[in-house]
Amino acid sequence: MPTKRTAASSGQDSTRRQFKQTKLNFGRPPSQPQQRPKQVQGGEDAVGLTAAPNEDQGDETRKPQTKNVKTNPEEPEESSVVGSTPADDGNGDGDDADLTTTTSAPSPTSTSPPAGQAAAPSKKTPRPKPKPSSSLRIIDKVGDLFDAPPRTVLIHACNCTGSWGGGIALAFKKSYPAAYEVYNAQCKQTTPDRLVGKALLIPPPPPPPAATGSREAQKQHYIGCLFTSKRYGRARDSPEEILKATGPAMRHLMRQIAAEGGGRVGEIRMCQINSGLFDVPWPLSRKAIQSLELRDEDVGEHLELPVDIVAYSRD
Numbered sequence: 082m083p084t085k086r087t088a089a090s091s092g093q094d095s096t097r098r099q100f101k102q103t104k105l106n107f108g109r110p111p112s113q114p115q116q117r118p119k120q121v122q123g124g125e126d127a128v129g130l131t132a133a134p135n136e137d138q139g140d141e142t143r144k145p146q147t148k149n150v151k152t153n154p155e156e157p158e159e160s161s162v163v164g165s166t167p168a169d170d171g172n173g174d175g176d177d178a179d180l181t182t183t184t185s186a187p188s189p190t191s192t193s194p195p196a197g198q199a200a201a202p203s204k205k206t207p208r209p210k211p212k213p214s215s216s217l218r219i220i221d222k223v224g225d226l227f228d229a230p231p232r233t234v235l236i237h238a239c240n241c242t243g244s245w246g247g248g249i250a251l252a253f254k255k256s257y258p259a260a261y262e263v264y265n266a267q268c269k270q271t272t273p274d275r276l277v278g279k280a281l282l283i284p285p286p287p288p289p290p291a292a293t294g295s296r297e298a299q300k301q302h303y304i305g306c307l308f309t310s311k312r313y314g315r316a317r318d319s320p321e322e323i324l325k326a327t328g329p330a331m332r333h334l335m336r337q338i339a340a341e342g343g344g345r346v347g348e349i350r351m352c353q354i355n356s357g358l359f360d361v362p363w364p365l366s367r368k369a370i371q372s373l374e375l376r377d378e379d380v381g382e383h384l385e386l387p388v389d390i391v392a393y394s395r396d
């Protein structure tokens with residue numbers, strides 16, 4: 082049983098994380114699926130993109146239900162945060178620009194010498210090195226992403242135009258047609274500019290009684306859509322833009338996963354996002370995700386940092 086995190090009321094996130102090395106544990110046994118998604122607590126994009134599960138059991142032609150989306154939240158940012166555009170993950174780690182790590186926290190001990198006085202580097206207090214983020218830990222694995230136990234979140238990268246027309250997205254569309262309808266409806270009700278850098282967590286349909294119902298309903302998989310490019314094909318965003326959107330999209334998704342609460346969501350898995358049709362080398366996306374720093378409101382009370390995500394690739 083996971084214990085509620087007692088958030089430190091002061092101190093840096095990085096300091097707190099040193100004491101939060103417990104693996105993600107949702108502990109609680111599966112409960113009845115949420116009929117209405119909870120709103121994310123503590124975040125302004127709380128009404129985010131969690132799709133309402135369908136109550137029409139086993140009907141793949143069901144009408145998608147989506148909530149109105151506040152797609153451009155302005156989050157209250159910490160002092161170390163730089164930037165506030167939707168595609169800026171706001172962790173100050175530089176992955177929103179060129180993926181080079183930078184130090185966001187100013188050093189109180191590093192001051193300029195008075196005019197006319199030479200700096201004395203040897204006497205300077207060494208600036209503490211920023212701790213590497215360990216909010217999300219990616220574990221690479223070869224295998225079938227879709228061969229996952231119930232309640233697993235399966236994450237993939239999406240365009241914002243409502244198409245799952247190629248690559249692994251097409252496989253998602255075939256296996257999860259109802260989820261596709263939810264994703265498509267979400268794209269239709271907003272614009273790519275507002276959607277990019279966001280995410281959509283699509284809960285599974287309610288479990289069918291016994292062995293009845295659609296295959297999709299039987300699988301009970303959550304689908305996590307990361308909107309990393311506004312469009313697809315030749316009109317897709319540049320690799321830099323895609324990487325810039327990847328961190329914030331993952332943060333948004335984690336908030337929606339956290340809002341599902343303990344016992345509902347199981348493992349978190351992803352494919353090597355952006356590395357196929359979006360043509361961004363996987364190590365860069367991997368780095369963008371792993372350097373994301375999450376705050377309390379990003380993970381909720383049921384998650385413990387670091388959160389493990391298994392990234393599947395084919396042979």
Ligand SMILES: Nc1ncnc2c1ncn2[C@@H]1O[C@H](COP(=O)(O)OP(=O)(O)OC[C@H]2O[C@H](OP(=O)(O)O)[C@H](O)[C@@H]2O)[C@@H](O)[C@H]1O
Nearest residue numbers: 238240244246247248249250313353354355356357358359
């Ligand atoms: N069947 C399969 N089973 C298992 N793994 C598979 C697979 N097929 C591919 N992979 C691997 O999965 C990773 C991601 O490669 P992908 O090319 O899929 O995705 P991406 O994130 O680069 O790009 C997103 C856009 O692709 C889509 O198609 P459309 O633009 O709509 O046409 C979306 O809608 C977006 O727009 C790579 O490691 C592939 O080897």
